[in-house]
Amino acid sequence: MFRYRIIYAKVGPARYISHLDLLRVFDRSARRAGLPVAYTQGFNPHPKMTFAAPLSVGTAGEAEYADMELARDIDPAVVKSALAGAMPQGLRLIEVDRTPEAAASLMALVERATYSARAELASPLRDEVLARAIDSFLARPQIIIERQGKAGAKKEYDIRPGIFAMSGCVNNDIIKIKAELKTGSSGNVRFEELLAAFLKESRLPLRGRLSLTRTGLLFRGAEQG
Known part of the structure; x- marks a missing residue:
């Protein structure tokens, strides 16, 4: 078998494709393209494709990773x-390259991810006020959330x-928040x-919902910026 590492963007309407459906989309697209996708053996064969850390539905991705195996070179x-x-x-392809079949899985390699959020402000906000709110938030010894x-x-x-960095800026009536977080x-x-x-702590004056984007995935051993 021959493994290919794919870097792709997931934007616009595709950001609403769930992680489970993404495998089906790639499989259908590869077969439509005439590529000899490799499948597992057994009663319920499935395509030999793996993806890096899943994206939440509604979050765009600027540089996502997937591995796909083909039956011929x-x-x-x-x-x-x-x-x-x-x-x-x-779904837009950025790069495709060969990768060794014995290479570590993407989930084992991915260590951190960078994100960006954008929203409209309901009232004026100064950069220094936003910076103080972020500093106060990060100064907390614990940030407790609930998961189901x-x-x-x-x-x-x-x-x-798992929060390695967080920053923000204001441009007229638009607020942007960036973060580097643990993933994998x-x-x-x-x-x-x-x-x-x-937002629960800072009570920033937002109008409408935040638009979320994962801007990059950082692999284990790579330099952290």
């Missing part, structure tokens, strides 16, 4: 061209250890959880 440029022409609106488990029971988590196979911090906790 094809030039990555040909794979990219064929697959790009079969993708639905909002698979059994339906809610459980408390401290997300403060354990200790994940969800951007929407961070924002909910921050």
Whole structure:
């Protein structure tokens, strides 16, 4: 088998595709493009595709990662061209390259993620007021949020250890908030959880909903900016 690592953007209408549906979309697109997708053996074969840390429905992604295995060796440029022409609106291929079949899984490699949120302000806000609110929020020894488990029971988590950086700026009536958070196979911090906790404490004058984007994924061993 031959493994290909795909970097793609998930924007516009595609940001509402769930993580579970994403596999089906890639599988259908690859078959429509005539690519020889490799499948698992057994009674219920499925395509040999894996994705990096899942995105929440409604969050866009500027540089997402997926691994796809093909049954025969094809030039990555040909794979990219064929697959790009079969993708639905909002899924855009950025790069396709070969990767060793024995390479570590994407979920094992991904360690951090960078995010950006944007919203309109209901009233004026100065940059220094926003900066003080962020500093006060990050100064807390614990930031406790609630998550609902698979059994339906809610459980408390401290997300403060997984917040590596957070900043914000104001441009006229637009506020932008950026963060670098723990992600991967354990200790994940969800951007929407961070924002909910921050907005509850800061009571910033927002109008409407925040638009969320994951701007990048950082692999283990990569330099952190």
